[in-house]
Amino acid sequence: MESFTYEDIQQIANDILSKVKCRPKLGIICGSGLGKLADMVEDREVIPYNEIPGFPISTVPGHAGKLIFGTLRNKSVVLMQGRVHCYEGYSPQKIALPVRTMKLMGIKVLFVTNAAGGINRNFNVGDMMVIKDHLNLSGVNPLVGINDERFGPRFPPMSRAYDIELRKLALSIAKEMGFADLVHEGVYSMMLGPNFETVTECRLISIAGVDATGMSTVPEVIVAKHCGMTVFGMSLITNKVIMEYDQDATANHEEVLETGEKSSRYTQQLIAEIVGRLDLDI
């Protein structure tokens, strides 16, 4: 099994920090088609993942594969413009590496975003979902292996993974900004991918209380909570999943990216506004 020691990750974090002036406490992971948030970041310092020894490289369209340091609404931030997924062939431990690297760079609050298929029939394409909980159907867990207590405990709780204050703040900002009808709260589930879900899988998770489904985020959140970060998660609903057998329409990545292109501006505004109001002396 692939594993990275605390010292390996400390080395990667030190390498990155030696290349930039910025010292952020907030990290943001941009999902499929959501990397445009980087355009709002000022005083940018950019490091492509392939210039960071040991860092995983994004191989999926819509994931630029760059670390962007800078300021967003006067807050120092680091953005992962693009993530990696288990279905790309990376071990869960490798998926965990960027989050642990952020932890050792001093990140205290992690925002995770993703593109997801709408299971909840009240959700429309282009809506957003503030994540209140997740269902891990991927069959993988990045905490498998020897536990290093310097990161966190062997058996971390996961029942309040998504910070309640940040969830409330997001919903109230959406109201203030006049697009509350586009923002829901709900449960995200992750399957391994890379195939989109079958009709039966969608029906099953719908019964389980899932509102949106995707192929990422959960390993990052597990690792972030394990090492004591505050987590906020948001999905952009890029498509409605197929819930009827023998329907002509099929899910596809082009539609996901197209919706990201058309609809991510509200997501960006909402995230920027939350960031602006964060108290990062936590």
Ligand SMILES: O=P(O)(O)O[C@@H]1C[C@H](O)[C@@H](CO)O1
């Ligand atoms: O990185 P995210 O979770 O936003 O990407 C989703 C899941 C797959 O990677 C892809 C499917 O279109 O988008």
Ligand code: HPA
């Ligand atoms: O329908 C979907 N299923 C899984 N992942 C996704 N990412 C965007 N849309 C979807």
